[in-house]
Amino acid sequence: MIRSRLTLHRCRSAIRALINQKSLWPRRRKISAHRFHQGIFYRDYLKRLHDACRPSNYFEIGVDTGATLALARCRAVAVDPKFRLKDDALGEREETFLFQMASDDFFARYDLNAFFPKGIDFAFLDGEHHFEQLLRDLSNTEKHSHHKTIVTLHDCCPVNIEMANRETNYDRRIDRPTRRWWTGDVWKLLPILREFRGDLDVTILDCPPTGLVIIRNLDADSEVLTNAYEEIVSQYRDVTLRDFGIDRFREEFPTSDSRAPLTNMLAD
Numbered sequence: 001m002i003r004s005r006l007t008l009h010r011c012r013s014a015i016r017a018l019i020n021q022k023s024l025w026p027r028r029r030k031i032s033a034h035r036f037h038q039g040i041f042y043r044d045y046l047k048r049l050h051d052a053c054r055p056s057n058y059f060e061i062g063v064d065t066g067a068t069l070a071l072a073r074c075r076a077v078a079v080d081p082k083f084r085l086k087d088d089a090l091g092e093r094e095e096t097f098l099f100q101m102a103s104d105d106f107f108a109r110y111d112l113n114a115f116f117p118k119g120i121d122f123a124f125l126d127g128e129h130h131f132e133q134l135l136r137d138l139s140n141t142e143k144h145s146h147h148k149t150i151v152t153l154h155d156c157c158p159v160n161i162e163m164a165n166r167e168t169n170y171d172r173r174i175d176r177p178t179r180r181w182w183t184g185d186v187w188k189l190l191p192i193l194r195e196f197r198g199d200l201d202v203t204i205l206d207c208p209p210t211g212l213v214i215i216r217n218l219d220a221d222s223e224v225l226t227n228a229y230e231e232i233v234s235q236y237r238d239v240t241l242r243d244f245g246i247d248r249f250r251e252e253f254p255t256s257d258s259r260a261p262l263t264n265m266l267a268d
């Protein structure tokens, strides 16, 4: 009996030693560790904003199935080159204007003032996930802002490096749980706005899956982003999140708690 326990013990030790030999395992390329956002799911947070702010109009770039468009209960303008609207994307709204085209084409061909003569109350920008496109979407949207406009941006807080590449690379992803998440490189909007638009009021929220940014204090007359566009693009185009450092990014752009009462955020 004692002998067989001893054999069992030796067997276990040998297996443990074998497992601990790192060279036996295939080498995994290091992608930085997760730190999933812990707050309110972004769509639920957007709903809270709709409920609290009761906007009289809503503008959305990047609509897809219409899950976020559905939250708006006011006159809405929505832009997407390929709508895949589902269920109740139109909700109870009387007026929804759909533009099936890229956002650049929309801004080149239409004037938002025709739909929102007093300016945009609430916008959600979630179209093409390249930073220069989001920069143009933001800058074009700002031209139709008023002093209380709220603009929200999606996907600016990736939880690892590989989802923040300019290409989706779904088939070459290493991290399985987030294999289908793609933020592109719109995270660059945060350092860009800090550097070029310190006048904006930017709140970064810990909304899963990849953060939600709220921008206020917009200025319809500001030419800064338009004038500095080429400079910004050449400065940031080749910077990757790996170069910038995801830990540095988290440190310099910490998220606020989305579960905090909304009134605190809106009152600031």
Ligand SMILES: C[S@@+](CC[C@H](N)C(=O)[O-])C[C@H]1O[C@@H](n2cnc3c(N)ncnc32)[C@H](O)[C@@H]1O
Pocket: 061, 062, 063, 064, 065, 066, 067, 068, 079, 080, 081, 082, 083, 101, 102, 103, 104, 126, 127, 128, 129, 133
């Ligand atoms: C992540 S989905 C939007 C999801 C939606 N806002 C939601 O939260 O449920 C991104 C959408 O952006 C659209 N898109 C891609 N390029 C665009 C562009 N240049 N202008 C506007 N929309 C674009 C895609 O067709 C896609 O439907």
